[in-house]
Amino acid sequence: RKSIRDASTSMTLLSCSQRSYPKIERRQFDRINSMPLSCCYIVIVASLCLLNVNLIAAFSSIPRAVFGGCATICFSTQSPSSSSSSYLTESEQETILNLRRVEKQQQQTRSGRSKDEKQREISEGRILSSSAAVQVLDFASVKDHTSKAEQALIQARQNYMNKLPHAKPYFLSSIAPSSRGTQHSVETGAATTQRIIDQQREQQQLQTPSLMGINEAVIREVGHPIGEFLQRQEDVQDVAAWLRSQAPPSLFQQQTREETESSYSPYQEQTFRNIVSQAYQESGEVTEAFAKTFYLGTQLMKEDAKKAIWAIYVWCRRTDEIVDAPRESDEEMLRDLSAWEIRLERLWEYGEVVDVLDLPLLHVRIQYPNLSIQPFSDMIRGMLMDIPELGQDRYESFEELHLYCYRVAGTVGLMSMPVFGCASGFTDDDAKEPALSLGVAFQLTNILRDVGEDASRGRIYLPQEDMARFNVTEDQIFEKRMDDNYKRLMEYEIARARRYYERAKRGVRMLSPDSRWPVQSSLDCYAQILDRIEGNDYNSLQYRAYVGKFEKLCTLPLSWYRTLEISSIFPIPGDVVGSN
Numbered sequence: 001r002k003s004i005r006d007a008s009t010s011m012t013l014l015s016c017s018q019r020s021y022p023k024i025e026r027r028q029f030d031r032i033n034s035m036p037l038s039c040c041y042i043v044i045v046a047s048l049c050l051l052n053v054n055l056i057a058a059f060s061s062i063p064r065a066v067f068g069g070c071a072t073i074c075f076s077t078q079s080p081s082s083s084s085s086s087y088l089t090e091s092e093q094e095t096i097l098n099l100r101r102v103e104k105q106q107q108q109t110r111s112g113r114s115k116d117e118k119q120r121e122i123s124e125g126r127i128l129s130s131s132a133a134v135q136v137l138d139f140a141s142v143k144d145h146t147s148k149a150e151q152a153l154i155q156a157r158q159n160y161m162n163k164l165p166h167a168k169p170y171f172l173s174s175i176a177p178s179s180r181g182t183q184h185s186v187e188t189g190a191a192t193t194q195r196i197i198d199q200q201r202e203q204q205q206l207q208t209p210s211l212m213g214i215n216e217a218v219i220r221e222v223g224h225p226i227g228e229f230l231q232r233q234e235d236v237q238d239v240a241a242w243l244r245s246q247a248p249p250s251l252f253q254q255q256t257r258e259e260t261e262s263s264y265s266p267y268q269e270q271t272f273r274n275i276v277s278q279a280y281q282e283s284g285e286v287t288e289a290f291a292k293t294f295y296l297g298t299q300l301m302k303e304d305a306k307k308a309i310w311a312i313y314v315w316c317r318r319t320d321e322i323v324d325a326p327r328e329s330d331e332e333m334l335r336d337l338s339a340w341e342i343r344l345e346r347l348w349e350y351g352e353v354v355d356v357l358d359l360p361l362l363h364v365r366i367q368y369p370n371l372s373i374q375p376f377s378d379m380i381r382g383m384l385m386d387i388p389e390l391g392q393d394r395y396e397s398f399e400e401l402h403l404y405c406y407r408v409a410g411t412v413g414l415m416s417m418p419v420f421g422c423a424s425g426f427t428d429d430d431a432k433e434p435a436l437s438l439g440v441a442f443q444l445t446n447i448l449r450d451v452g453e454d455a456s457r458g459r460i461y462l463p464q465e466d467m468a469r470f471n472v473t474e475d476q477i478f479e480k481r482m483d484d485n486y487k488r489l490m491e492y493e494i495a496r497a498r499r500y501y502e503r504a505k506r507g508v509r510m511l512s513p514d515s516r517w518p519v520q521s522s523l524d525c526y527a528q529i530l531d532r533i534e535g536n537d538y539n540s541l542q543y544r545a546y547v548g549k550f551e552k553l554c555t556l557p558l559s560w561y562r563t564l565e566i567s568s569i570f571p572i573p574g575d576v577v578g579s580n
Contacts, residue, residue, distance in 0.1 A: 112389040115396075117147045122399050125406075128433040134499045136433050136440070139406045140374055140414075143381050149390040150381075156331070157338035211355050212340060213318025214286075215325050221289045226282050230275055230356045239359055242272045244351040247366045252351040279359045283310040290317055296552055297522035302514055308367065308419045311360035315344075316379060316412060318357070323383040330387060341380050348373045368418040370428075375411035382407025386459075393459040398496075401447075401463055402440065409446075410439030420519065421512035434507020438523060441500035445529050448493055452480055452541040466492065480541040490538035494530050501527050502576055508563060521559035525552045 121144050125137035143150055214226045230236060242264060244252060264272070287310045288295040294313065298306045322340055327333045346352040353362050365371060385391035385404055395401040413435035417428055447454070447461040454461060455477050467473070470489040501523060508520050525547060532545035561567055562575070571577045 112148050112387075113385075113392045114147075117144050118392075118396075118400055118403075120144050122403055125403065128436065129503070134437070134496075134503050135402075136437050136503065137402055137406065138432065138436060139403050139410075140378060142378075142403075149384045149387065152330075152334055152390055153338055153341075153384065156334035157342065160335060160339050160342065211357060212336060212343075213321040213325075214357070215321055217325075218286065218289075218317070218321060222282075222285050223289075226286065227279075227356045229278055235275075236353060236356055236359070239272045239275050240351065240353045240362060242269070243276070243359065243362050243366060247351065248369060251366065251369055253349050275356075276359050276363055279356050280307040280310060280363075283307070283314040283357065283360050286310075286317055287313045292549070293522060293525045293547070293552065296525065297518040300518040300521060300556075304367065305419050305515070307360065308364045309416060311364045312412070312415045312419070314357060315361055315376070316415075319379060319383055323386060330389065333387070337380065337383065341377065344373065344376055344380075364419075371415070371418045375414040378407050379411045382411070388458075394464060395461060396464045398463045398466070401461065404461075405440045405443040406436060409443035410436040413439045420515035423510055423512055426510040431507050431510040434504045434510065437500045438504035438507070438519075441497055441504055441523075442526055444493065444497040444500065445526055448490065448497065448533060448540055449529055449545050450540070451477065453544065455480065455541070462489070462493065477541070482537075482539050482541060486541070487538040490533065490540065494533065497530060498527070505562075516563040517560050520563050521556050524555050524559045524562070528552075528555065 121139070121142050124142045125139045127135065128138050129136040145151075145154075211227050219225055230239075245264075284295070284298075284307070287298070291313060298309050301309065319340065322336050323333060325333075343352075343354055343358070347358060347362060348365065351362055351365070353359055382404060385407065386393075392400075395404065414432070417431060417435055420431075422428060422431055451460075451462065460467075460474060460477055462472075462477075466489060467477075470492065471485045472489050476483070476486065504523060505520075508516050508523070511519060528547045528551065529545050532547060533540055536543045536545060558572060561572065567575075568577055
């Protein structure tokens with residue numbers, strides 16, 4: 001009986017969801033029309049439903065699409081309440097109502113940031129460029145220590161630090177992980193013995209290399225397990241010691257005497273190079289799986305720079321997965337996020353690594369000593385902004401959204417600048433403003449492309465004041481209703497994003513010649529997403545704009561031409577020359 005009721009409940013939920021999930025309904029009918037035998041199923045199941053006979057479970061082998069289509073046909077002329085009450089118990093009807101209440105609650109804002117807190121952080125942004133068309137702000141190191149999110153992270157950090165078995169870097173610890181806890185072995189009693197076992201287990205977990213941020217979803221997307229080629233902690237630390245031995249003497253605060261004076265055999269060095277190369281290769285596979293346009297741009301770079309960008313992207317990807325992965329509680333997520341930040345700081349300060357995917361980032365840290373830790377720390381604050389009750393899921397103004405764009409996207413540009421390098425006559429300070437502009441442009445593009453998907457998660461990134469200006473409501477976003485008001489809002493936001501793209505183009509020629517084509521191609525390919533949104537009649541509520549690989553490849557020659565001096569004299573038709 002339970003399976004029969006479950007089948008009936010599923011059919012009812014599908015029939016009642018025509019308004020909320022129009023794409024599902026269309027997909028169901030498309031599948032039905034493509035199946036010659038589906039008509040027979042429809043007649044049989046419709047007859048059973050109309051006779052109120054609970055034998056639907058007998059047809060459980062029928063594809064779900066057919067059941068959904070049948071349910072929609074059977075009850076399309078009835079109201080949701082009447083259709084469900086015809087064969088559902090009172091408890092099942094109450095369950096449906098509770099599900100609807102939960103869905104409604106998810107649509108309500110769960111922001112945990114006060115207005116004063118937001119204003120304090122916005123006011124600390126440093127203006128790099130301001131005009132009537134576009135304003136670029138630098139929010140480096142901006143954070144409100146009194147905020148709810150920051151206080152929660154500080155507490156989680158303190159709790160984690162108290163559990164660390166040593167304050168020194170792993171490779172400087174004089175006590176082996178396996179010997180920890182033996183100092184209490186003289187104690188007797190079952191409770192004491194259990195406490196020692198728990199301590200050893202917890203400390204062992206802290207010492208065991210853990211691919212934090214590489215979850216099942218990442219592995220599924222990549223297509224194979226990550227990091228399994230080197231699992232022993234001793235091997236990981238041996239490779240890290242070899243890398244640290246190549247670092248400038250003043251780069252890390254503490255190094256063992258053995259590291260600074262040790263020599264490695266040619267066989268050992270080749271083995272370590274192969275391990276680092278494999279770690280880079282898997283970093284590239286993660287980059288390709290999750291950021292195809294970004295990855296395409298790296299294919300135009302020199303080998304060392306390409307690998308460095310992969311390592312940086314994988315760190316960003318792992319940070320994002322730590323926050324977005326399903327959790328039992330926010331407390332668990334904050335614990336992992338604080339541990340992740342501590343790992344970052346110890347890598348920068350001591351050259352310490354925990355797992356095999358830390359090795360490429362350590363190598364990048366050594367190759368590019370001027371790479372700052374600040375944009376990495378700022379990105380962690382950006383991730384905090386997406387956490388319900390601590391961050392925010394609504395943005396009152398574009399100034400608030402600007403801060404978010406800096407933290408989750410502008411920071412990537414700052415991380416990449418030392419790798420790209422600057423052309424003669426330009427400095428990192430000169431290129432910073434275009435880099436941040438490109439980050440804002442990229443993130444605005446993501447937001448405009450994913451309005452419908454974000455709404456399904458209860459988030460609206462579109463500035464509230466812009467929505468009010470064009471008379472677009474939150475209910476309209478959640479119900480995914482298109483109208484002329486929404487189209488005008490999209491036109492306005494797309495124009496803003498394009499202004500940031502134009503601002504970013506100024507910085508391409510500030511980069512070293514080898515980096516110009518990769519950056520220009522990434523810019524051009526990503527900007528085409530805005531064209532696709534327009535091609536979809538601005539319907540980003542129900543459709544996700546996408547640029548195909550062939551289109552991206554066709555863009556590469558044009559991007560290359562735009563990096564040449566002659567393009568300012570003979571521009572490609574439609575290009576804006578001399579943009580501010």
